[in-house]
Amino acid sequence: MITLKDQIYSRDLKLMGNLFGFTVVAEHEAWAKSCIDDAILEIQRIEKLLTTYSETSQTHYININAGIRPVDVDREVFDLIERSLRISALTQGAFDITYGSIDKSLWNFDTSMTSLPDVATAKSMVRLINFRNVILDKKNQTVYLKEKGMRIGFGGIGKGYAADRAKEVMRKSGVANGIVNAAGDLTVWGRQPSGEAWTIGIADPDKKDSPLASIQLTDTSVATSGNYEKYIMIDGVKYSHTIDPKSGYPVRGIKSVTIICASGEIADAMATPVMVMGIKPGLTLINQLKDIACIIIDDNNTVYTSKNINLT
Numbered sequence: 001m002i003t004l005k006d007q008i009y010s011r012d013l014k015l016m017g018n019l020f021g022f023t024v025v026a027e028h029e030a031w032a033k034s035c036i037d038d039a040i041l042e043i044q045r046i047e048k049l050l051t052t053y054s055e056t057s058q059t060h061y062i063n064i065n066a067g068i069r070p071v072d073v074d075r076e077v078f079d080l081i082e083r084s085l086r087i088s089a090l091t092q093g094a095f096d097i098t099y100g101s102i103d104k105s106l107w108n109f110d111t112s113m114t115s116l117p118d119v120a121t122a123k124s125m126v127r128l129i130n131f132r133n134v135i136l137d138k139k140n141q142t143v144y145l146k147e148k149g150m151r152i153g154f155g156g157i158g159k160g161y162a163a164d165r166a167k168e169v170m171r172k173s174g175v176a177n178g179i180v181n182a183a184g185d186l187t188v189w190g191r192q193p194s195g196e197a198w199t200i201g202i203a204d205p206d207k208k209d210s211p212l213a214s215i216q217l218t219d220t221s222v223a224t225s226g227n228y229e230k231y232i233m234i235d236g237v238k239y240s241h242t243i244d245p246k247s248g249y250p251v252r253g254i255k256s257v258t259i260i261c262a263s264g265e266i267a268d269a270m271a272t273p274v275m276v277m278g279i280k281p282g283l284t285l286i287n288q289l290k291d292i293a294c295i296i297i298d299d300n301n302t303v304y305t306s307k308n309i310n311l312t
Contacts, residue, residue: 006177006193011036016047016159021181024170025193035173039166039180046162049077050154052100059152063100067148070137078141081134084157087269088131091285094273096131096245100151116234122248129245160223160268163187167264180264185223187264205255205297212297215309221264225271226256244276251276254298260309261292270294279304 009032010023022039026032051057058073065071073081084097102125133146145152154161159182166180167187177190179198188198197218201211205226227240227250239250257275259267270292274282279296286294286306293309 008193009033009036011040013040015040015043016051016162018159018183020159020163020166020183021179022166022170023179023181024175025177025190026175032175035170035175038173039170042165042169043162046158046165049074050080050158052151052153059154062143062145063151066145066150070135070140070142070144072141073143075141078136078138078143080154080157080161081143081152082136082138083265084154084269085131085134085136087157087266087273091270091273091277093129093131093245094276095156095269096129097152097154097156098129098131098134098145098150099156099243099245100153102126102129102243102245102248114234116239117248119249126245126248156272157265157269159183160185160187160221160264160266163221163264163268182264182268185221185264185268187221188217189219191218202258202295203256206301212303213295215260217260220260220262221267222258222260223264223267223271224256224258225275227251227254242272242275252299253278254296255301256295256297257282258295259286259292260294266292 005027006025008023008025009029010021012019012021020043022036024032024035048054049057050059052059054060058077062071087095128147128150133150134152135144135146163180163182163185164187167189170178180187186200191197197216199214200217200222202213203224203226204210204212225242227238227242232239242251244251254275257271259270261267274286274294277285279298282296283294283304283306286292294306295309296304
């Protein structure tokens, strides 16, 4: 319920290698800050479980035991991997958490690459990307990567999952209206102090600070995957950081994909595979799914939308 005394309180913080923003509608600043603190602690807890940069994380233990033995994991990690594999099956491998075998020796978008990797080298590195080789034992709660050298990572789903968890922590504390912004991917619930739904801008790939369109949403998540924030230019051609797991090369033809659905985890996880699949197959898939919408912008700035969305 919105009251006349409600105001917006916000905080930004780098978490999971991304800038997270937290917004709470509340009467009292101290209470709002306390709720945001609880959300931050939850994301830090998730990061410790999922990161590939710590030798104590469960993800690290799974990876170093690839081809050797199954690894015991928490139910939370097991369930997230199980859901990830279902999305892999749904997208026919366009989403795959075993992408970790492609390392920065092939594509490094943090530096200036001057030439394309060798096609044969790229092919050999994607050989280990295969979600079907992630073996789950539900009874014993273990995860096993069948081939030595396989690696899993949660870069395509982790921040959406963390946003969902942060939202739930704040809602349990009594936050009825708020936003979790996970590096531009938004999870919103409730309403603004004015009583109106949250107005969400759909990013324009060519104008970072100017939205292509806006939509009013509540109790919804929005995630975008695009070629405009992390890319390299080689011989005048832009190559995005979104890699096709079948070829080892960046996807072409699409500037951005925006997914809108109730779950931050699903929105985060579906944006990249739609980009990999391409316009027609991607829209066909989204149109077959319930309560999920999609906006695609191609290299010619043509906008495509799924059947259940209207832009303003």
